[in-house]
Amino acid sequence: MSRTQTKAFLYFTALILFVITLRIILMTSMPLLDTTEARYGELARVTATGHYWLMPHMSASQPFFAKPPLATWFAASSWLAFGHNEFALRLPSLLLVLLSCLALLYGAQSLKMTRQQWLLASFVMLTAPIGFISAGAVMTDATQLAVVTWAMVLLWRLQTCAEPSTLDQYGLWAVLGIGAIAKGLATWVLIGLPVLLFWACSSRAIIYQHIKKIWFWPGILLFIGLVLAWYIPAEIYYPGFLKYFIIGEHFQRFLEPGWKGDMYGIAHRQAIGMVWVYWAVSIAIWLPIFIHGIVKDKPLINASLDTQTKWLWAWVLAPLLFFTLSRNIIWTYTLTALPAFALLTANFWPTLSSRFKKAMQVLIAAWLILATVASLIWIPQQAENRSARKLIQQAQSDYPNLPLYAYSSDEFSVSYYTKGNVHVVDDYNAVITLLQQPDKLLITSKKLAPQLAAKEQAAIIGSNNYHALLMTRHQ
Template identity: 25%
Template structure:
């Protein structure tokens, strides 16, 4: 494989050029876009705000980068995701660097290719959230820390280690500092390199770290007297030691995430794995232990943590790609056909993967107009476009089942290259049906034109028991929220009373507001909430709906209203 394709051209196409295919999804993506937009609007880059409420749960580095992207490219889906996409690209380059250092350039290319076609980083690298930037900076810190204690005589590796820790801290907090030091410390103990432990501590490095993070900490505390307790105690210590955030999951939660995140290439690993040459599939002992500690520490930490989210284990996919890339590289040096049970399992899983992909593409048309409010799921797809969108997916999935093996038999080379290219085609092709599937109910972009057309200029648009940040982002308005405040609760409490009563209402307050104003525009989601409103108001016009969103005009004429009673 040629370096420029694996490291430059394909990552650019997958992780940058296609960023705007899907609109931003609720709620996380648009939350960070709205924060960045408000930073540019207010000129305050110290205290993040969302809907004018203080939001100090996370540090501001990603918001700063997104705000800069908005300044350059305007506020749109592409510019909102650009920093995350570039960080995913950075992870690919980092994996190449590590693979080349541990073995050779060819191994680095294979490892970079594996990470490029892994479903987990492919998805995460096109979402405007914190986890892909954190993954880049945290993993860069781990690697630079390794180089600084692994016999390299260049002190700049140590300085870079501390600076990368600072960037990771400014992305998502103290995890960006604790994890690199913990991984490197455990690895050095395992290697019995006790004398190298003090080399992790660098006075100059500490000064670099403090110079990078302290200005924001100082200014944030100056503007918000409760910041340090809120940020360090509640959002770090209590988040991972208690269930206060309600993100509890079973201990095996990350296992299916790990398996699914390595698709579609992981099926081909069965062919590439050669038990007779298992020693060649790994790096030298030092490298194996380092990558193993990197992977296991992060995976086990979040497994036992009280707080679990899918995105938390993103940094484990880099060492995983290095191991897998080395296996693929070793296999291609002397490829053989898998025989016996291994060959049967390989062929079975190839076709199982193909059938699962086909079934996933056929299911939405079968379940069209399916609603499940408990899951927040509404299936609405376009009949004509859907089949156009899924044809490249069917083609890529079908070709993956026989083209790589046919290439190996006919030419003796090019097996992994065909795997790589077909996986790229599959992942890129999936974006278009995903857009058709997710956008109608997970993105507020679908309501943008209807809101502009039906809601008079200057009229407030209320969000009834929903909170779609995208309505504010795409329509450039501020919408009052009725009873779905989410993570804004702490910031709302700090607002002036008049602003709270205007923009953050209980249901009772909202119903009173309708009675006082006589006419109100609002948007909501799911028929159950629509029925709630019908039960309160006799005159309610549906101005626009798509089966998931409902844009309403509610009128009150002194009758047909009763005080709300919470059941």
């Protein structure tokens, strides 16, 4: 490696370590945010303490059918191993995003990628907002990202090799089996759609050779075994799981705007095509390179593109095109497109004009400064307003002997920070009756708190942007 290459290698390594350090600071300092993070954090806590390892539980009486258990297994195991804290819950997500970066390194030779290009691609993944947030949030998305990235890299290695590697064939089918326990059919769709799009832009000979190298009976049997090993016991011990998970979560969620059958949250009704807005926000400072690439390569209509570039564009565009007509989406649905976009960025970078590079360097520097300030000051402060942590700490410190109730509030962080020791009230009349009793604590939404306090002579003793803590009058 030349002196210039060594300098570039050390430069990108230092930048990546810096970004990871910022992420670790946030993982340590921030409370679990309502609703998503706190929901999955509480799911992990209940699963670990209740030993619900076959099917994660939201409570002793409520199994969680919305997602397979892999991400919860990771979070719950880390929580038990490294302490009952937010960092332990978030650690698997960071490791899984880094594992996705390692997948790109494993495929570097077949992708004709130097170590410097791999580092740049990893830097893009970690600095794109969707990657930075996912690398350290208690969600299922980092697990799916790792599965999809490894599957796509293994598929490409099989495409480019003269003789298929048995290790890669076993690895591909093992990853597909693991994908069923990560996010179910959605994971297979996010792997299969880019492949189908690539085949649609390829010759019959390429398609035939690819299928021939993928098809591997020992691997297929391994895949079937991995899938059935969890899904059969899950349905036996929890009848009705498969119907809700397969039909509800995979079809009704996307085909029915504002789907009413969601047992664990609220269906998200968005405008058609919103996924492209989410994608622009997801990659943020790297958006100019995406636009540059679209104009330069004209993917899907440019027959002269080389095979690798077609593969990467199919990987980027397939999930975006798939979710274009879907209205029940969230911004993390763009995450699996990020690794391929990072690889395209690494390929485009040497071809950019010096003026374009300088502009991008200014954007990157501005982002790093903003991310540093935000990670140390602004984000932790804002995060406290999206969680009940401080209010719970106040209640436990100042009034340790008073019972705590929750009504009309995002109760996941309340439940997590009280270790489940909170009485959830579902009925408004029951809350009115409760507030007529002396020496009771109630956490509710900030909007509702003034109304309750005015009617029933309760006092607001603490609040943030989303929650309020009330105490009824003394006896």
